Amino acid sequence: MSTSSYDAIIIGAGHNGLVTAAYLARAGYKVLVLERRELVGGCCVTEELWPGFKVSTAAYVNSLLRPEIIRDLELKKYGFEMLPRSPSSFTPFPDGRYLMMGPDKEMTHKEIAKFSTKDAEAYPKYEDMLTRVADFLEPMLTQTPPDPFGGLGSLWKLGKLGLGFRGLGRTTATEAVEILTGAARPILDRWFEAEQLKATIATDAVIGAYAPPSHPGTAYVLFHHVMGECNGVRGVWGYVRGGMGTVSNSIAAAAKSKGAEIRTNADVGQILVADGRVAGVALKDGTEFRAPRVASCADANVTFLKLMEAKDLPPDFVAQVKKIDYSSATVKINVALDRPPNWKALPSDGKIGPQHHGTMHICPDQDYIERAFDDAKYGRWARDPMLECTMATALDDTLAPPGKHILSMFVQYAPYHLKGTTWDAEKDKFADRCFDIMEEYAPGFKASVLHRLVIPPPDMERLWGITGGNIMQGSMSLSSMFSFRPVAGYANYRTPVTGLYLCGAAAHPGGGVMGACGLNAAREMLRDG
Numbered sequence: 001m002s003t004s005s006y007d008a009i010i011i012g013a014g015h016n017g018l019v020t021a022a023y024l025a026r027a028g029y030k031v032l033v034l035e036r037r038e039l040v041g042g043c044c045v046t047e048e049l050w051p052g053f054k055v056s057t058a059a060y061v062n063s064l065l066r067p068e069i070i071r072d073l074e075l076k077k078y079g080f081e082m083l084p085r086s087p088s089s090f091t092p093f094p095d096g097r098y099l100m101m102g103p104d105k106e107m108t109h110k111e112i113a114k115f116s117t118k119d120a121e122a123y124p125k126y127e128d129m130l131t132r133v134a135d136f137l138e139p140m141l142t143q144t145p146p147d148p149f150g151g152l153g154s155l156w157k158l159g160k161l162g163l164g165f166r167g168l169g170r171t172t173a174t175e176a177v178e179i180l181t182g183a184a185r186p187i188l189d190r191w192f193e194a195e196q197l198k199a200t201i202a203t204d205a206v207i208g209a210y211a212p213p214s215h216p217g218t219a220y221v222l223f224h225h226v227m228g229e230c231n232g233v234r235g236v237w238g239y240v241r242g243g244m245g246t247v248s249n250s251i252a253a254a255a256k257s258k259g260a261e262i263r264t265n266a267d268v269g270q271i272l273v274a275d276g277r278v279a280g281v282a283l284k285d286g287t288e289f290r291a292p293r294v295a296s297c298a299d300a301n302v303t304f305l306k307l308m309e310a311k312d313l314p315p316d317f318v319a320q321v322k323k324i325d326y327s328s329a330t331v332k333i334n335v336a337l338d339r340p341p342n343w344k345a346l347p348s349d350g351k352i353g354p355q356h357h358g359t360m361h362i363c364p365d366q367d368y369i370e371r372a373f374d375d376a377k378y379g380r381w382a383r384d385p386m387l388e389c390t391m392a393t394a395l396d397d398t399l400a401p402p403g404k405h406i407l408s409m410f411v412q413y414a415p416y417h418l419k420g421t422t423w424d425a426e427k428d429k430f431a432d433r434c435f436d437i438m439e440e441y442a443p444g445f446k447a448s449v450l451h452r453l454v455i456p457p458p459d460m461e462r463l464w465g466i467t468g469g470n471i472m473q474g475s476m477s478l479s480s481m482f483s484f485r486p487v488a489g490y491a492n493y494r495t496p497v498t499g500l501y502l503c504g505a506a507a508h509p510g511g512g513v514m515g516a517c518g519l520n521a522a523r524e525m526l527r528d529g
Helices: 015-026 067-072 105-113 117-142 152-166 169-181 184-191 195-206 218-224 245-257 300-306 315-322 366-377 423-441 457-464 516-528
Strands: 003-005 008-011 031-034 047-050 053-055 082-084 089-092 098-101 238-240 261-263 268-274 277-283 288-290 294-296 330-337 359-362 386-390 405-412 449-455 500-502
Touching: 008 015, 008 277, 015 031, 015 067, 015 245, 015 516, 031 245, 047 330, 047 449, 053 330, 053 405, 089 195, 098 105, 098 195, 105 117, 117 152, 117 169, 117 218, 117 516, 152 169, 169 218, 184 195, 184 218, 195 218, 195 359, 195 366, 195 386, 245 261, 277 294, 300 315, 330 423, 330 457, 359 423, 366 386, 366 405, 386 423, 405 423, 423 449, 423 457, 449 457, 500 516
Parallel strands: 003 288, 008 031, 008 294, 031 261, 089 359, 294 500
Antiparallel strands: 047 053, 082 238, 089 098, 268 277, 277 288, 330 405, 330 449, 359 386, 386 405
């Protein structure tokens, strides 16, 4: 058994863990990052699944990565480049019509007007409402949440938040509360009349969530998708040239340029604790690394219940961690194609068109989503699942051989636990059903498939170490956010063990490729010295 010493050790080379490592290394710390897999990135990776096809296996689009991280770490110097999507979405409907939306406001107005002139006039006002709320909420992403039950410092922070909230005025404050706590569907029903528009927007309210748009909490998930920016333009999502792994690789390169050491194929088996302080970590092969500071990019279940001994944690803390909801109902299907989908609603005859640039939705109305959730609620995969498809090769020719394409399918709903069967027995049947639906909207799709990889929730857990296959490292409901993430009393990235921190999506502000969790954790670690 060998031992080496560092100033800080990061468990997991997910993008958040890499951000923490990079900022600590910039401050002069001797940093070690330990990653279980053979590559860095966690759920933000690019992998050559089939010869010549470079696939963003998990995360697939970007907008939320914090601009200060891109600036501070000089990520563009290390290969980070965004490719903005315009149009941003395309939704074909069974009656042969379609809705295209994007940053081009005139185009979006005309498209919505095909279904409702009233909605076309209301949509800019809806976006303005979200922007007003974002102006209040977005700065909180990079703030350490105060403890409502803490000392004077926390009370001062809460007071400042209260004054900021009061400054919104009654109307905007009411809208902010509804966005934070409410369901997406009532909001959309109040703003719009065309089901085609409401269904298209509603897809953003449920991606990664074990809930339909009628459930409280989905409005915040919806809001999550209108924050962020692409090349300085707010609310625009894009692809990352070279796939999502470029995000992680550029952060890793920045960290290494400042002296951080990154080891892959290094599976941590235990967090070492002595006299209430963290002492380092031990790999499963017995190798030990010592450090007075350890930050875990893993979720709370893995960090506290798998990598630690119960005797090192307060029983009430462990009880809170065991209550965290990791329900998941999302399946990722990565597909290699020999031609782009030829949508009946807007044929392209094998060529790339604007309909392929953004997210392609199969979701005719909100009831369709509700029925899909009903299946999952009773332990079945949805017979008519909601499909969210993206084809980064429409804008990035580095990902596939000439003329070939990669389609990313993010599918709702399919629960972790299936009633009376297993995912090993069902995942190909589920994928076949998804492909049958695609065939209805884009004839010839099934014949265009060269390869596919189906990743249901249990496989997400196995591949990426995320409990329950939950891509957010835990529920994003109000009771699990801000001052209550991961649990009440420990939202400041610290844990009951001195020197042990959380730096991944288990901490505020939660899931999404934004890097804020890692940035905030690094700031608190540096503050502690």
